[in-house]
Amino acid sequence: MPQARSSNGLIRRISLALLAISGVGLASLSEGCSGGKSGLVLGDPLSQEAGTGNTGGPVTGGTEAGGGAAQILGGDSGLAGDPSAAGGPNQPQWVLDTCTPTINFVKRDTTTQGQLFTDAMPDPSTPVWEATHDACRLLYRRASEVKSIDEVSLIVEDTDGIAYTAGTEVHLSTRYLKALTDRGVDLAPEITGIFHFSISLIYQNGGSDADTAPPAWLIIGIADYVRLESGYIDRAERAKGGAYDGKSSQTTAFFLDYLSTKSPSIVYDLNQRLAPTAPVWSNDVFTTLLGSDVDTLWARYQATL
Numbered sequence: 001m002p003q004a005r006s007s008n009g010l011i012r013r014i015s016l017a018l019l020a021i022s023g024v025g026l027a028s029l030s031e032g033c034s035g036g037k038s039g040l041v042l043g044d045p046l047s048q049e050a051g052t053g054n055t056g057g058p059v060t061g062g063t064e065a066g067g068g069a070a071q072i073l074g075g076d077s078g079l080a081g082d083p084s085a086a087g088g089p090n091q092p093q094w095v096l097d098t099c100t101p102t103i104n105f106v107k108r109d110t111t112t113q114g115q116l117f118t119d120a121m122p123d124p125s126t127p128v129w130e131a132t133h134d135a136c137r138l139l140y141r142r143a144s145e146v147k148s149i150d151e152v153s154l155i156v157e158d159t160d161g162i163a164y165t166a167g168t169e170v171h172l173s174t175r176y177l178k179a180l181t182d183r184g185v186d187l188a189p190e191i192t193g194i195f196h197f198s199i200s201l202i203y204q205n206g207g208s209d210a211d212t213a214p215p216a217w218l219i220i221g222i223a224d225y226v227r228l229e230s231g232y233i234d235r236a237e238r239a240k241g242g243a244y245d246g247k248s249s250q251t252t253a254f255f256l257d258y259l260s261t262k263s264p265s266i267v268y269d270l271n272q273r274l275a276p277t278a279p280v281w282s283n284d285v286f287t288t289l290l291g292s293d294v295d296t297l298w299a300r301y302q303a304t305l
Contacts, residue, residue: 091133098143099136099203101152101168103128108157109174116177117156120187124154127192128170131199134230139204139222139271149202165198193232200226205274207281214281217245218270221252225267228253240305244298258301263290 103125107114121127132152140146153169162176172194177187200223207214221244227233233250235257242251259266266289272278273285286294 091137094143095133095136098146099132099149100129101132101149104151104153106153106155106157108155111158111174113158113174113178114156116181116187117172117174117191120177120191127188127195128152128154128199130192130230131195132203134196135200135203135226138226138229139200139268141268145272147203152199152202163194163198165201168202170195170198170202189232193227193230196227196230196232197223205271205276205278207274207276208278209276211280214274215245215283217249217252219274220249221256222267222271224249224253225256228257238305240302244294255298255301258304259290259297266290 105124107117109117117124132149136146149168151168155169155171156174157171158175159171159173160175161173163170163172165171172191177191180187180190201220204219204222204226206219224233228235228250233253235254237250238254242248244252244255246252256267256270263269269289270285274281283294286292286297290297292300
């Protein structure tokens with residue numbers, strides 16, 4: 001009998017993934033889980049192995065040990081912006097009520113390099129809430145389906161790599177922001193795109209508790225689909241080739257986008273099929289939901305490019 005796993009087990013492993021840059025703009029996850037973490041291999045010298053930054057626990061106010069400033073945004077603090085404005089004015093009320101966590105903002109890098117984040121994101125609650133709202137709106141239909149997340153920690157620090165998540169923490173590298181600035185990249189949309197990918201991994205389903213090998217390619221593809229549907233991937237970047245379950249989560253996201261033209265609820269349905277209480281994953285799900293096996297659907301998508 002397969003050994004059971006916690007409902008968030010794969011999400012925690014995938015969440016240790018770094019996000020890599022290809023040219024100008026955020027590229028996609030390119031490796032499946034291996035050895036408890038996943039990484040990116042896009043030929044970019046900025047790519048590093050996951051998990052190199054500190055992963056200290058949440059800070060609840062004042063000044064963090066080591067000199068980093070900590071702020072609680074939302075809740076009773078009164079420090080954050082208007083959550084109803086994040087992610088556009090037409091977010092469903094249940095999304096605003098359910099998916100507006102308290103934001104624990106820790107700025108560990110207080111140098112001029114760290115100031116790059118502050119200059120790009122004067123109110124960090126805005127892009128984080130935009131990401132939480134978009135993830136919930138795209139992946140769920142009602143509040144009862146969403147896992148309970150009271151707080152998301154955003155940690156901005158001087159570390160190798162680019163960004164990773166661990167549990168409900170999102171870590172962002174200021175060295176990466178400096179490298180982007182040197183390239184002339186607009187930081188605000190780039191950071192917001194990273195948040196959409198990382199926070200989607202926090203909110204989405206990660207596979208059945210009984211599944212020892214849930215589909216990592218689909219889970220990270222759904223996270224990139226949220227980034228795509230929220231406007232932080234250009235559909236003009238679609239290209240023929242690759243694989244739906246290959247190294248590029250962006251390719252998977254484009255495939256899911258195509259499938260949504262055949263069944264508008266397909267990503268919602270797939271996320272539900274990855275719920276903790278769902279059966280062990282099988283690609284036969286695509287036949288059940290769309291009437292054709294996934295390889296046939298992929299071939300039809302490729303024919304449109």
